[in-house]
Amino acid sequence: MIDNAQINLTDVVAEVRAAFDRYEDALVHNKVEVLDELFWNSPHTLRYGATENLYGYEEIADFRAGRPLQGLMRELLRVEITTYGRDFATANCEFRREGSTRTGRQSQTWMRTAPGWRVVAAHVSLLG
Template identity: 60%
Template sequence: MVLNDAAVVAEVRAAFDAYEHALMTDDVEAMDRLFHSAPTTVRYGVGEVLYGIDAIRAFRVGRGGSPQRTLARVEITTFGSAFATANAEFFREGATRRGRQSQSWVRFADGWKVVSAHVSLEGTHA
């Protein structure tokens, strides 16, 4: 297995950047295209736990857009040509607390899709 093939890393980074743009512009259709459309897709957010693409879609439509943020460090790691992880640090506008985002990406016939995602903020505890 080849780790971090430059061409695959570039593909995943392009998909990651497309998702970030869609998130910041509240382009729900684009976000949906970049998440795997399946009941097995999972998204854990700062305040929500979502199982399945239907729950994820309902959340996106109902929230009215994501808080604006600036990305800090982004790390893409690819494992072969069909699986990757993307980990990012971010800062929400007007806040100093760091956020973290992790995504698992899989290459499907119709492109790279997120199959699992997790978003959290430093200093938040259950």
Template identity: 60%
Template structure:
């Protein structure tokens, strides 16, 4: 298995950057698109545990669109073969004393790269 095939890595990095831009601008349509539309998709957040795309989409639709700006402090994106990868990042938010961590598992489907599992937590 090839780790970090240059083409796959560039594609996943672009998908991750698209996700990040959608997150900080609260572009719910893009966020919903980039999470796999399936009951097996899971997202654990700081205070919520969401199972399936419907729960994830409902959470995003109800979330206030304020306080989403953040600065990524360290990001590691890795592909395994041409169709699977992970994205790990640490982040800070202005006025937030605790640093955040985000992990995503991505799979390439015919429609493109999609998050199939995600976890967000705050340190300390």
């Protein structure tokens, strides 16, 4: 059981924020190898996108490999990271793609693994 004293430990929040920022940089610059690295390599990993449902690391990696290279830049409007103990966290953000007026939302669940922090579940959606 996690008590309130284990929520948002400063050093853990900094670690997750660094992983989140690395992911964001890889996302907008299409660094596919980094995106692949930061997802947990497991059949249990999932990603719900704006137009696709991906189950397992292989489906996510295949999607990334075929993704269009245009329109990747975005502005982060708000980022909320919450850590629970030393090995589990959520990162949620609101964003706006360059040239768009629509707001998007991204939720990620992060887990500490032997090689480092990895996304185990993600969801991306756009507001109407």
